[in-house]
Amino acid sequence: MSPDAYLSLASILFAIGAAGVLLRRNAIIAFMSIELMLNAANLAFVTAARAWGNLDGQVVAFFVMVVAAAEVVVGLAIIMTIFRSRQSTSVDETSLLRW
């Protein structure tokens, strides 16, 4: 099988995710976009594992999922806390930590 289609799909998904992070203000949406990028990477890893015929890529994909799960826990907790204090999830409003 040719990995080209899978890799193309992974690239498209990554680009969509990156665009979402850069363009959307809503923290939840940005967060989802990050997950999309992670999964695009997972897809690329799995494709590569399949193409090379070993399990390294699959192992990395599992690690990424574990990390993503942990990140969701922490990230959503932060977003919840910010929402409680500011009644908003806009990432542009939480810009106090600057020069």
Place this chain on the structure above:
Amino acid sequence: MTTTLLLLVLLAPALGAAVLLLGGRRTNAWGPLAAIGVMGAATAGALALFGAMLTRPAAERPVGVLLYEWLAVGDLRVPFGLYLDQLSMSFVLLITIVGTLIHVYSLGYMAHDPDRRLFFGYLNLFVAAMLLLVLADNYLLLYVGWEGVGLASYLLIGFYRRRASAATAAKKAFLINRVGDFGLSVAIMVMFTMIGAVTFSAVDAGIVAMPGWVPLVLGLLLLLAAAGKSAQFPLQAWLFDAMEGPTPVSALIHAATMVTAGVYLIVRSAAIYDLSETARTAVIVVGGISILFGAIVGSARDDIKKALAGSTMSQIGYMVLAAGLGPIGYVFAIFHLLTHGFFKANLFLGAGSVMHGMNDEVNMRRYGGLAWVMRLTFITFLIGYLAIIGVPPFAGFYSKDSIIEAALAHSWTAGIVAWLGAGLTAMYMTRMVMMTFLTKRRWQPDAHPHESPPVMIIPMALLALGSAVLGYLLVMNDAFEHWLEPVTGFVHEDPPLAMPIVYGITFGVVGLGVLIGVLANLHPAAEAPTRVNPLVRAARADLYGDAINEGLFMRPGQVLTAATVITDRRIVDGAVMAVADLSTGAGDQLRRVENGFVRSYSLALVAGAVIVLAALLLLRIA
């Protein structure tokens, strides 16, 4: 025995100074008496030493005492040693006797001063330092005493420290003395590098083998030191201002003892000056100029103490001139120094007594007719006057006449300067006596002159006795020449004129001086005349000594410091501050990047990743 006595003489005043200055207010009540007590002990010790020295034959008279090795660095060995020979003995006697009398006098003069304990402490400190100066057996230890008397002089000139002029005068004396001290310190360095030793005996022995420039350079450097300490031209300006100090200080330090330290230094270094004709000529020139300079200033000042200061400068000029004459003069320099110590201290104490009775008035134009109010002061002052102008048989006649003869034997110029100085001395001293004690009263309305208490009169009387008889005592059987000859050497040379002619001319100029002094001051004005000839105007301004110092040294110095400050602020500090400003400025601009927007940080990340990827791709294609 000798060691014990020497230590007693040296340490008694030092102990007095330590107790009075460290003891604080607790010693207020008995401090002045204790100071006089230690002076008495030192005098007794000095007299005992003198008696013991007289019993020994001339060759065995000098004694050296090595207390301990002071400095031992490489080949240089500097002992903390004392050396008492006929020369230092003369000084020790002068310092202790005149010092004790002036201490006693101060008891009366300073009776109403709240700080008199401090005053006596400083006086003791001065005596201790001066004794160390004359008893040291090497130049380095002499330098310690030299600086010690400078310090005591500074403290005592500025004794009335609430008066701004006194503080300025003290600073001026200190600074000008530094110039002279520079000469002494460099001279010691030259001795160390060239001869490798600084003790008098080693230098005297080693200098003979040196190349010709060493004695010349050493002689000129020591002359610089002597000029600073002895207020000789061109470092004379501080002496006139030094009269800001209490009058006993002027008598002890700025007339009788400290200012003669320069003469001591030159005579002590006789072995160096014997080897350099040029250095000796320089000494003669400095002494000659100082004789006339001091006398001219003394003739024009109305301030009695400043007129006496001019006289001191002039008389020390005689000593320096005599010292510059070499072996024909050393003895007479010290002879005149001793008699001058007595009669000038006597005159200063007389001036102090007059001031004491006249509400501290120093302007002679406000005096007049005091001879009938202050009889005893007048009589002692008159004896001092007769001594200084050189009327036989008073002390000044023998010492000054000896110098005139020696100067004539050396050269006509030196002799004529000495004669001229003698005439001027007679003139300004007559003027002083006329304006102060004779002529009609020009007192301020609130002046109620009265005779001083016995505690002041007795020291004056004893000094007057010394002024009267000391010269004759020392000149009898050529006693002083034989006494000092083993130390300094003595060669007698006859002047080119027969003795009666020399005496005749001397008496002629002195008589002329007295006559002018009397005639010009029969009716002195209560206010100083303003329309005067340029010479008087110059003399009143101390012959522009201050103006020259200001124009030549002070103003350029101020410009230099101002320029240095500007360089430091603008250029050195400027460079540092520019670097600092640059980094803070750059930081200010760069931190704007941290704007707090998460999306902008992400954009930077993505852009960075894209750039890296693009670079990799480009490399692959290339």
